[in-house]
Amino acid sequence: MTTLPYADVDCNLRALAGRAEGFGRFAVGGLHGDLYVVTSLADDGPGSLREGGRRREPLWIVFAVSGTIHLNSYLSVSSHKTIDGRGQRIKITGKGIRLKECEHIIICNLEFEGGRGHDVDGIQIKPKSRHIWIDRCSLRDYDDGLIDITRQSTDITVSRCYFGQHDKTMLIGADPSHVDDRCIRVTIHHCFFDGTRQRHPRLRFGKVHLYNNYTRNWGIYAVCASVEAQVFSQCNIYEAGGKKKTFEYYPEKAADKEEVRAGLVRSENDLFLNGAQASLLTGAGGECVFHPSEHYPTWTVEPPSDTLKQIIKICTGWQSLSSPSDHGVPK
Template sequence: MKIAAALSTLLLSFGCFMPGAKALNDCSLPTLSCPVVQSLLSQREGYGRSAAGGLDGTFVTVTSASDSGPGTLRDTLSGRGAKWIRFANDMTIDLKSQLKVRSGTTIDGRGHTIILHDYGLSITDHTQSVIVTHLTIDGRFKTIAQAVNIANFSSDIWVNHLDLSRFIDRLINVKSGSTDVTISWVKFHDHNKVMLINNLPSKDLFAFYDRDKIARVTLHHSYFLNTVQRNPRVQIGLLHAYNNLLEDWDVYGMSFSLEARATVEGNIFVNSTSRPCREPSVFATKEGPEMNYCKYIPRAAANAQLPNGKADEANYNGTVDQYGYQHDMKAFLRVRENLYVGDALQGIDDYHPEKVPTPPYCTSYEAPSLGLAARIRLEAGNTTQETPHAIDRCPAQ
């Protein structure tokens, strides 16, 4: 699977091919000679760039919008073997439980409006090489679940052009030994605790340091709108966040701590101390208490990022004597060229940037601007079209 992905990346490095209107019907198998496959794979970048999904498998079409049974998305996901899943028409699927995604799967919603309600996708337990693109996943605040849960040593995952909102738990997790993930052109909105890279299931904050330090995540050209916090929150793992737009968070934007290693560049932060609150009356939370965060808006703009280490400061100070930590409370940061609009203020600076590895890939990075912000507002999320911006390719080695 990794060999096929590497070959596809090499072949696609010579140029991109955008499909015509008939591309969806031009191929019998999802191979690199199929324009609709090639056009999507040509857009990969970041740590998840080796994700091949259902390349060289079979095409499978979802024909039923029921939760389960023949022709449903759940049914097509249940069988083994590489598969490129498409949809026969527009669908709204009311799910009764999480959908398990297996290795070698592409879920491709391009060309139709595909909406999943109440539950999302579970990409866990050593799952490898998954692509998910052009879906809306709306929890409607009904279940303690995640829109996309990437966990338990899963790797080579690319989630792209999703619209995610209104879950009681997080919209995206990347945790428990998972790595090589790219999150691109995703719209996150109307949600409390949005995204977590590694969580800490122990009072010993570094109990799983060796497991979780391998996490490598790229987050680019994504749009965080009317959220509360964790856009994202990063602990221990490695993050490259560039050209994202954060707009109108109610507590804080991004958070870094516990020797996370992050390159934070070219992002755009927009907020106002006097804007109206768009939260529901209360957010139900996994932890139990229902809360509303509107009262924090007047000072939220000053927290485009929480101060380095702040999110875990109390827990760190309260347990350091017990566990004798040899690791830093703060994250290692390389920060450059971010743009702050309105009342938004920068909250972090470089901290041991020499400990943050340079990302080993070429990107579609551009200097942040109001024009870029406008394009992200328009194009991030479950748009009907592909993103027509070819990335710069690294020279062949």
């Protein structure tokens, strides 16, 4: 019997709030705000997504239209916002969404494709943003990353997302000079990394819990642990293509240290298919990696299987869903 998380979050519009598993579990988005309805696919102006995203008050943002929003610049989102694509099909292109110095953000059921320009990510989270949940989004073909989490941004969950047609998929932790990124904590679960080349994710300094993800046919490696990173990989499915090394370690020197160090990976009940090589470090390694139970009490995890693999292929990314009814702002 396959048990998946979030079985009831579509019963009511605001049932998503506070329901993420993992490090992003406190994200409530715009739970206590008014409903903002996007009526225009324009980059800016009345009824646009950009207009709702920049407002300072809490908002639960929904869409009355389907189609493509071509962004001419990053779309910045302020704190206490939910961008809820359920009930419509919205594609973000041109540039991406930027979460800068904000908190309590939920982004659900959107497509991101075709972002162009230097340093253009699908979803860019920096600096000092926290309590974020990204759920059921499809991301592909951006000039930089699909999701980047850097500069002291933390307490983030990425779930049920689809990643395809891309090189540097997900970077967590900016570079060895940003030692304050030691605070980063991210959970990634029930995601599908479909033939993307590398960075599923690449992590520096922080802690990442990966569980029940399906990663296949990578081009260089599946997961990379760089300077001081701790990766807890649990019950994931790694299916190799031409490249067989699953875990990679890139030694780097933190700006406030003398020694050069890579990160560490702890693998628990992962499934390695088609000749995928775990490439785990011997000696001091997995036992030095954090355990998720030190940070949150429960999460929905099951042994990796062909059934789980098939479900992840179907249930990740943008979904054709009815828009849930809204019972209003909770008292």
